[in-house]
Amino acid sequence: MLRSASAQIIRQAVRYRSTDASLILERSINRVQLLGRVGQDPVMRQVEGRNPVTIFSLATNEMWRSGEGEMSSPGDISQKTTWHRVSIFKPGLRDVAYQYVKKGSRILVEGKLDYGEYVDKNQVRRQATTIIAGQVKHPHKHTRA
Template structure:
């Protein structure tokens, strides 16, 4: 019983640690803001040449990335492919991707997940998921 209480007190202190401020020698506590992580790392092949989208004020380069999972069903090897939409907003990375990335090329994408909605012509909304790229590593073409 004692160790559980000590552990929960330690966890509460750790949460509050990031919110302690020092003002001229005095320590004051503010409301705790928890740290969160939204991180994605994908290794796969580009599905189509990148496309420029967005506007002049908010340009973006978009491409699809295929990853797959191998598994056995009834002793037979099966492969399931997942498709990911990758969006590149960073100016230098965006231009490098648009100029040098091609369909079929193998790349590793580091970024974060983003969720949104798209309205179609009939007014229906469709949920979307995209990876916002922070870094992309090109692999040599064979």
């Protein structure tokens, strides 16, 4: 009972201590779902001193009808393709994706966004946005009865 009360007091003290932001823990969400087609066969890379990572690109398409008139009238259909860099660090998933995901496969990727920097071969600092995958699935094919 005393331990429980002490723990509760400490949690409240941490929660209300606004001068030290490192002690305040709050929930946040960084979640991404992408359904698209793989751009190239995955590659596995290993940086010295780190675990290997499987990397591939995934294309998603957005389509819309432009022009005047009602939805049923024909108009110009536009499409935009967005390419996403997907990285898989999770050991089991990383190996399965490397072996079975192939260029052109339609897959569902669930994970989180990661923003980082790197220095390219010309020593120019670049920014990179990556999807860190936690799950990769082939979407189920639904049939109508």
